[in-house]
Amino acid sequence: MKIQCELCPKNCLIKPGQSGECRVRLNIDGILRTVVYGYPCSIHVDPIEKKPLFHFLPGTGILSIATVGCNLHCRNCQNWEISQTNPEDSQAYFLPPEKLVAEARNNRIPSIAYTYTDPIIFYEYTYDSAKLAKKEGIRSVLVTAGYVNTEPWERLLEYVDAANIDLKGITEEFYRNVCSGTLKPVQNALVTAKAKGVLVEVTNLIIPTLNDSPQDLRKLCSWIKSNLGADTPLHFSRFFPRYKMRHLPATSLGTLKLAREIALSEGLQYIYIGNIASKEGQNTYCPGCKNLLIERSGYTILQNRLKEDGCPDCGQIIYGVWK
Amino acid sequence: MTRRKFIKKLIGAGSLVVVGAGWLVKKTVPLKYVRALKFKKYPGSLKSMSNIPTQGKWSG
Numbered sequence: 001m002k003i004q005c006e007l008c009p010k011n012c013l014i015k016p017g018q019s020g021e022c023r024v025r026l027n028i029d030g031i032l033r034t035v036v037y038g039y040p041c042s043i044h045v046d047p048i049e050k051k052p053l054f055h056f057l058p059g060t061g062i063l064s065i066a067t068v069g070c071n072l073h074c075r076n077c078q079n080w081e082i083s084q085t086n087p088e089d090s091q092a093y094f095l096p097p098e099k100l101v102a103e104a105r106n107n108r109i110p111s112i113a114y115t116y117t118d119p120i121i122f123y124e125y126t127y128d129s130a131k132l133a134k135k136e137g138i139r140s141v142l143v144t145a146g147y148v149n150t151e152p153w154e155r156l157l158e159y160v161d162a163a164n165i166d167l168k169g170i171t172e173e174f175y176r177n178v179c180s181g182t183l184k185p186v187q188n189a190l191v192t193a194k195a196k197g198v199l200v201e202v203t204n205l206i207i208p209t210l211n212d213s214p215q216d217l218r219k220l221c222s223w224i225k226s227n228l229g230a231d232t233p234l235h236f237s238r239f240f241p242r243y244k245m246r247h248l249p250a251t252s253l254g255t256l257k258l259a260r261e262i263a264l265s266e267g268l269q270y271i272y273i274g275n276i277a278s279k280e281g282q283n284t285y286c287p288g289c290k291n292l293l294i295e296r297s298g299y300t301i302l303q304n305r306l307k308e309d310g311c312p313d314c315g316q317i318i319y320g321v322w323k
Numbered sequence: 324m325t326r327r328k329f330i331k332k333l334i335g336a337g338s339l340v341v342v343g344a345g346w347l348v349k350k351t352v353p354l355k356y357v358r359a360l361k362f363k364k365y366p367g368s369l370k371s372m373s374n375i376p377t378q379g380k381w382s383g
Contacts (some may be wrong), residue, residue: 003353003354004356005356006355007359030354032359035366038361043372044375044376044377044379051383066381078381078383087367088367089367092370093371115383124358124359
C-alpha cells in the first residue's frame with residue numbers, strides 16, 4: 001500500500017519498499033520509517049561562524065552533525081557527496097540523541113548544529129535531540145533550506161534557538177530549475193521561524209548568471225526587510241563550481257560587494273560576505289553609529305566590543321543571542 | 324417478489340457497493356504520515372567514533 005509523507009512540501013507518495021525523494025524516509029510494510037535516526041554520517045566541532053551564524057554565541061564551537069540525504073537536489077550543492085547519496089552506500093556513526101547530547105555536555109560545547117545536509121530529512125532525530133538538549137541547557141541550531149511543511153516546522157521550532165535558513169533565490173523559476181523545489185514554503189518557513197522567536201540569519205548563495213542580477217538581489221533584500229525585519233542578518237555567499245554546475249565560474253568579489261551595497265541601500269542592517277576574504281563583509285557594524293562592533297578574520301573573532309547586547313558607543317541594541 | 328424481499332435485496336446490494344467502495348478507497352488513498360518511526364538497522368555500514376574530529380570539510 002502506498003503512503004504519503006507530509007513532512008515537506010514534496011508530499012512524496014511512497015510505494016512499498018521505496019523511499020521518498022530524500023532517500024531516507026521509507027515505506028516499510030505500509031509504515032513510514034526513517035533509516036537515519038541516530039546515524040549521522042558526519043560529526044565535527046566547527047566554529048559557529050562557519051554555519052554561518054554571526055549573531056549567536058560568537059567565538060564558540062558548535063557540535064555539528066548530519067545524516068545522508070536531502071529533500072532538495074540543488075544542481076550547485078556543495079555537499080552533494082553526502083546529500084545526494086543513499087544510506088546503503090554510506091558509512092555512519094551510531095549516535096542516538098542521548099549520546100549526542102552527552103558528547104556536547106562532556107566536551108562543554110554550548111550548542112549543537114543540525115547541518116551540512118538538511119535537518120528536515122532527519123526530522124525525528126533532530127527533534128528528539130533538540131528536545132533533550134534543551135533540558136540539559138544546550139542550545140540547538142538548524143542550518144536548513146527551510147523546505148518543510150508548516151505543522152512539523154512549528155513543532156520543531158519549539159526546541160530551536162537559532163537557524164540559518166537559505167533563501168536560495170527570489171523567483172519560483174530559480175527554485176524549480178536549480179533546486180527542484182518551490183519558493184513559497186521557504187518564505188513561509190522564514191517568517192514562521194522569526195515569528196516564533198528563533199534567532200534567524202539568512203544565507204543567499206550567489207550563482208553567476210542565475211540569481212545575481214541587481215533586480216533579483218534588490219527584490220530579495222526588499223522581501224527580507226518587509227517580512228523578517230531590517231535587523232535580520234544576511235550572508236551573501238560565494239558560489240564555487242560543484243556537482244552539476246561545474247560549467248559556471250565562481251562568484252566574483254565584485255558581485256558580492258555589489259550585493260552588499262544593494263542590501264545596505266535597501267535598509268538591511270547586517271550584511272556579510274562569505275566564502276571569500278573581505279574586510280567589511282565579515283565584520284559587524286552598529287546600524288546606529290556605524291562603529292565597528294565585532295571584527296572577524298575568517299572564522300576567528302579578533303575583537304568583540306559589544307557591551308551586554310548593545311553598542312558600547314551609542315547604546316543601540318544589536319539583534320542576537322550574545323551569551 | 325414481495326416488497327420485503329425486494330428491500331432485503333436492495334439493502335444487500337447497497338451494502339456490497341459501500342464495502343467495495345471502502346475497499347477501493349483504502350486501496351487507493353494513501354495513509355498520511357508526518358513523523359516517521361525509527362528503523363533499527365542502518366542500511367549502510369557503521370564506523371566507530373573515538374574523538375570528534377574538529378572542523379568539518381563540509382559547507383555549513
